[in-house]
Amino acid sequence: MNKTILIYCWQSVCEPMAIRSMRELGYRVEIFDKEIKDYHADAAFAKEFIECLHAVKPDVVFSYDFFPLVSMICQMNQIPYAAWIYDCPQYTLLSKTLTNECNHIFCFDEAYALRLDALGAKHVYHFPLAADLQMYERAVGAKLHDFACDISFVGGLYNDSRNRLLNAKLPAHEAGYVEGLIRAQLKVYGYNLLKDALNENVAAKLVEQCSLTLGDSYLEDALQMAADAIGMEVTSRERLHVLEMLSQYFDVSLFTNSELPENLKTQKKLHVKGTVDYVNQMPLVFHHSKINLNMTSKTIETGIPQRVLDILACGGFCMTNYQKEIAELFVDGAELVMYTSLEDMKQKVEYYLTHEEERLQIAKAGYEKVCAYFGIHMRMEELLGCIM
Secondary structure, X not given: OOOEEEEXXXXXXXXXXXXXXXXXXXXXEEEEOOXXXXXXXXXXXXXXXXXXXXXXOOOEEEEEXXXXXXXXXXXXXXXXXXXXXXXXXXXXXXXHHHXXXXXXXXXXXXXXXXXXXXXXXXXXXXXXXXXXXXHHHHHHHOOOOOOOEEEEEEOOOOOOOOOXXXXXXXXXXXXXXXXXXXXXXXXXXXXXXXXXXOOHHHHHHHHHHOOOOXXXXXXXXXXXXXXXXXXXXXXXXXXXXXXXXXXXXXOEEEEOOOOOOXXXXXXXXXXXXXXXXXXXXXXXXXXXXXXXXXXXXOXXXXXXXXXXXHHHHOOOOEEEEOOHHHHHHOOEXXXXXXXXXXXXXXXXXXXXXXXXXXXXXXHHHHHHHHHHHOEHHHXXXXXXXXXX
């Protein structure tokens, strides 16, 4: 009899490929998709989920990211719970349910995985993300090429309510201290200095001002939460600086729903095109852009973002900031291209826009690397093999 997997679905963009992959690997897959109103105490959700567990009798429960209430129920019913983490930061991972024996937490960021282990998680795996290799077929098979670009960036600018530091009202001394950290981090690629440079008093004020207090159901990690809040602002500024700098010299297409600041609205070479659908339109952007930019959020310390794998899976050319795990698992200059400063980025953009054959060869090699090591079938089979 085939083993059964119950997937808790919450509309993650990765869920369709995971479901398809599990079924093609021969698993019986059942889906539970009721919204959780409270991560720790949602009686209606708990009742329906328990009823589903008893009816389905799964061998394992799976979700992208971690849900404390799902963990509680799996713990009570002695069913393994596999959570594949692809968001950083994720405050549900500070839930005291993190230490439940049922949890098997697969984290794409090695530094994050080490933090979870130190917090007492029982089964933590450093586990890079996967790519949907069907994206390539959707990209090359499409007749519409309206998304062709010289340089493109698909993503948010973090200059909205998600960036809680924007509304923090810190005393002058602490505000100056935080501003210094932001400017220092903007100059550094491959190392996150924010948590190490923070002191506990500043961190406590940031947690208070940014409304990051989580409550009694969570473990305390004020330094990390404060560092993540600053990291979000660093990410926002980096993306805005990159767009401003590049659009002075090159045509840049921005696919986002973020509001542009006034200084970018006047950049004639910056073309704002709104959001794109993840399944049907995004692969076209990645495949038909000469250069696809990845600017990793500073809250991701070492890991490979999903965007990098998606670009390469579409046969696109990826230019990304230096990131430890990208450097370890991909060959810079052969499978993608990394930059270590804004000036370095500018020079490499100029070079690869004018060296088409070399650019296409790098994109081809990047696609082949993803096919060989990061396809969803391979990654899912390995993940489930750790549990079953």
